[in-house]
Amino acid sequence: LTGSAMAAGVSLLSDMAYSSSSSAGNSAAHTPDMEPDFRTSVRVPTAKYTKVGETLRHVIPGHMQCSMACGGRACKYENPSRWSDKEQVIKGLYSSWITDNLLAMARPSTEIIEKYNIINQFLGCGLKTIINLQHPGEHASCGYPLEPESGFTYRPEVFMEAGIYFYNFGWKDYGVASLTTILDMVKVMSFAVQEGKMAIHCHAGLGRTGVLLACYLVFTSRMTADQAILFVRAKRPSSIQTRGQLLCVREFARFVAPLHCVFSSVEPRAHAFTLSQYLARQRHLLHGYEARHMKHVPKIVYLVCRLLLDIAENRHMTEESYLPQIPDLSAEVEKTISQQALQQLGKEMRGKGILLNMPHSLQSSTPPPEQFDNVNDVNNKAQILRSFSDTALHTLDSRSKELGWHPGLSNLLSEHCVSPSNLGEPSDDQVCRPLLTPEKCIPSKPDSLVASSASLDEPKKEVEHLPSSPVCRKRIPLRETKRSRSFGFSRSSAAIIPRLLKEETFIKDNINPTICHGICTGSSNVSFPLLQTEISPEVRHELVAKALMMDVEEENLRNAISMWQTELNCKEGAWERLCIECNPLLLSALMWSWLEQLKEPVITKEGVEALIQNSHSPLQALSIMDKGHRQTLLCILDCAAHLMKLPEEVEMAVLYRTIKAFTRVTNDSENGQQIYKSLMEILVPVLSDMRRKATE
Incomplete structure (x- = not known):
């Protein structure tokens, strides 16, 4: 999982402006994040590497890949001096917040954990779970040496002793996992995030980490696959690198789409299902206590019966026992993807010699980012009133x-x-x-x-x-x-x-x-x-x-x-x-x-x-x-x-x-x-x- 392309099979096309500038020390460039889809006028995310580059990554020995791609023992992903403070939201780690609750990061090491007091930083940020997507012994030629007890660059016990949950889902580098395996992972994430914020890493925290985060967003926020990919890349440039990883997110979105269908007769329409079929689908979605209580009862029936008795x-609910509500990312997704598309469009137009006064036009026609929430509130209120x-x-x-x-x-x-x-x-x-x-x-x-x-x-x-x-x-x-x-439910009708x-x-x-x-x-x-x-x-x-x-x-x-x-x-x-x-x-x-x-x-x-x-x-x-x-x-x-x-x-x-x-x-x-x-x-x-x- 490297953020820069290898010497062979590198495309000369540059990545989006903010992506290339954010990868310090990244001498080789990538293919563009998106390509135009003329049928829908929507830009579709593309792979970071050429087909030749992807093929070479599967045949070149691991120690050679480490040396050629990220510097071997001087691995840039494990070297804080190679990254700006903005790219180290956890000081000492190449890390980025994807959402308020999800952190993507490069793998930590015992030396970094001790030098930068990573545990206290985790606790200070409210991070309660760490998910490791590496296999033991992976990338042994990169950065700091592996711990003999764990096979990783750190001992998981260090986090667990501090009250931070640790999960390890082994996932082949540059590869993809089965759809059911990913579904199990995102269900664990959905359960774990109830305890607090969560950090995910592989090697660089780009490929496998990006795929899992995109799939999680698809699963929990009903994003489309391309929306989730673009959203993750906007927060952490160069994420989700190979064609196989892009395909994995898209196939996962198609896999879970029918599982989310509750009413087949309304939009988005789906094939009608029987009660037995719905219960089988529901078992794929539910986890933890919900899965236990609703194993043989549809969620809507169970929930309505409980609410009627309530x-x-x-x-009534007491104020001191409130739990955080599930965040609605729809406004942030739309804003992020729109900004991404505008930046790429401006880059292409400048490449053709067409000058656009983009900042002025954006200022005159688009509310400042901090006003988006207010605009959405007003729109929602107006819609309800209508x-x-x-x-x-x-x-x-x-x-x-x-x-x-x-x-x-x-x-x-x-x-x-x-x-x-x-x-x-x-x-x-x-x-x-x-x-x-x-x-x-x-x-x-x-x-x-x-x-x-x-x-x-x-x-x-x-x-x-x-x-x-x-x-x-x-x-x-x-x-x-x-x-x-x-x-x-108005004052006149409440009577x-x-x-x-x-x-x-x-x-x-x-x-x-x-x-x-x-x-x-x-x-x-x-x-x-x-x-x-x-x-x-x-x-x-x-x-x-x-x-x-x-x-x-x-x-x-x-x-x-x-x-x-x-x-x-x-x-x-x-x-x-x-x-x-x-x-x-x-x-x-x-x-x-x-x-x-x-x-x-x-x-x-x-x-x-x-x-x-x-x-x-x-x-x-x-x-x-x-x-x-x-x-x-x-x-x-x-x-x-x-x-x-x-x-x-x-x-x-x-x-x-x-x-x-x-x-x-x-x-x-x-x-x-x-x-x-x-x-x-x-x-x-x-x-x-x-x-x-x-x-x-």
């Missing part, structure tokens, strides 16, 4: 008056709901309910959401709820403009609360399908704002249950759901924002829409027949289902079971809505009533058993 219990017109909100307010909801309760709610039209600094009592707190994730009774679900098909086990679980941990609330995009359906009449022994359809259909007159502490627990639980049983017909709410679907497909931070969503009706509808967009019903026609044949024994009937299908169903039933004792008609309506989502059979379809009746004979006793366990 709303029902009115759980999503909820005042006309629509006033219409909703008038409908709430027509329904005759209790004015005191409506006013009480309106005082505590954060809305897009009320985006000022919220007071303590105006902040919407955030994500589950770790304390609340530990149930007061042993039968937790997962534990009680598992009790029906396998021996009951105590489920470990750890505060660092990504689903259970606490988050810093996002800016108020991103706090909620749900329907009915809208559904009437308790106590006056509704139900046939309790055998629910009339027509009446049930009326209950389960979301009326345009109904909206579910945030439920605050002044509402009794019984009312809160019942309202959450009614949100769970409803279909959605309101156009504004459908639009909000569609927005969430696209966000979850495109942006990693969407899961973070979903965790502070306050509208139980929107959350429920989002979960049902996911189940109903699957390639085939969770319970197929054959599955329904098998369940009906075993309806005499509910537990035996469920045991014949695929484990992922069974656990998904039980996760939703367990959510309903942990709500307080509900009116029978509401509980039956929740089960009807569940059957509809899992089978895609309606009451008025052929054999629909018979199917619902048979499945209710299974689900009613199962729900009763789960409720009994939840209240013990």
Whole structure:
């Protein structure tokens, strides 16, 4: 992994101006970072070496490569005097910050660690993890001698004794790793970065290190491969050197793209998938505690059920337990890549003798870099405000008056709901309910959401709820403009609360399908704002249950759901924002829409027949289902079971809505009533058993 080309196969074309100037002592130049793609008018990153140069690196013995490329024992990558202070963010190491949390660096050595007090520098910067991509014994002819105990130029124990985690992923120099291996690496990185900042090195910290960092950005930030490559190169020039390494990043991006797809029916569209296929993909993405808790349950189902219970219990987050939110790099990526393209364009134009007054034009047309965040904030705020017109909100307010909801309760709610039209600094009592707190994730009774679900098909086990679980941990609330995009969250619409359906009449022994359809259909007159502490627990639980049983017909709410679907497909931070969503009706509808967009019903026609044949024994009937299908169903039933004792008609309506989502059979379809009746004979006793366990 060298930053300069070898004597043979060197291109005479110069690299980008800032790249060549940043490599002190680098006598040989590289090929340009980018080449034009005339089909898309986008500049595509290219390799740093010629094809001949790459071939020679694979055939020339290692000790000769060290001598020819980087100076052998006088290796420039391990010599701090060859690099400027700007190129040594960790003094003594050729190092660069890629993001606020990720550091790329050349390999350290025992001598450098001691001379420049590297350990204290790491601790001072908040670096808690170091990842070594070298094989033991690698580059033995470069720089400082190898430590006989480790085979590296330093002893990993030195870092570990200081409380810094150490990982070693052996990766062949100038080579690439398999896609599944890289996926495992970035999952480890995603987990480790929760502890603090992370440093990655190979030999020079350019080739393999750059590939891994680019793949990590693709994985966590949903960048395209070329965006990630250009971004890493902008932060650390000469990174990602060979054609094989470029191809590796691009293939990894193609590999993980379908894994990130949550809704196949919205942009970016993908092939439809079954529940089993989605769970298999999800296992590739999840790591740590998420992987343990969601092994057989889709993340969106698991998370929505937890959030609904959180709303029902009115759980709140304490300020002292905030964890850093996942950074959004989209603005920085766009700015960095745009600047890179402009610099390369100016260089090419000057090479052709065309003079451009680039600085002046940039000053006159482009905001200063420090203003980019403010510009994005304004744009985001404007976009949210456009999503909820005042006309629509006033219409909703008038409908709430027509329904005759209790004015005191409506006013009480309106005082505590954060809305897009009320985006000022919220007071303590105006902040919407955030994500589950770790304390609340530990149930007061042993039968937790997962534990009680598992009790029906396998021996009951105590489920470990750890505060660092990504689903259970606490988050810093996002800016108020991103706090909620749900329907009915302005001061005028916050007063809208559904009437308790106590006056509704139900046939309790055998629910009339027509009446049930009326209950389960979301009326345009109904909206579910945030439920605050002044509402009794019984009312809160019942309202959450009614949100769970409803279909959605309101156009504004459908639009909000569609927005969430696209966000979850495109942006990693969407899961973070979903965790502070306050509208139980929107959350429920989002979960049902996911189940109903699957390639085939969770319970197929054959599955329904098998369940009906075993309806005499509910537990035996469920045991014949695929484990992922069974656990998904039980996760939703367990959510309903942990709500307080509900009116029978509401509980039956929740089960009807569940059957509809899992089978895609309606009451008025052929054999629909018979199917619902048979499945209710299974689900009613199962729900009763789960409720009994939840209240013990």
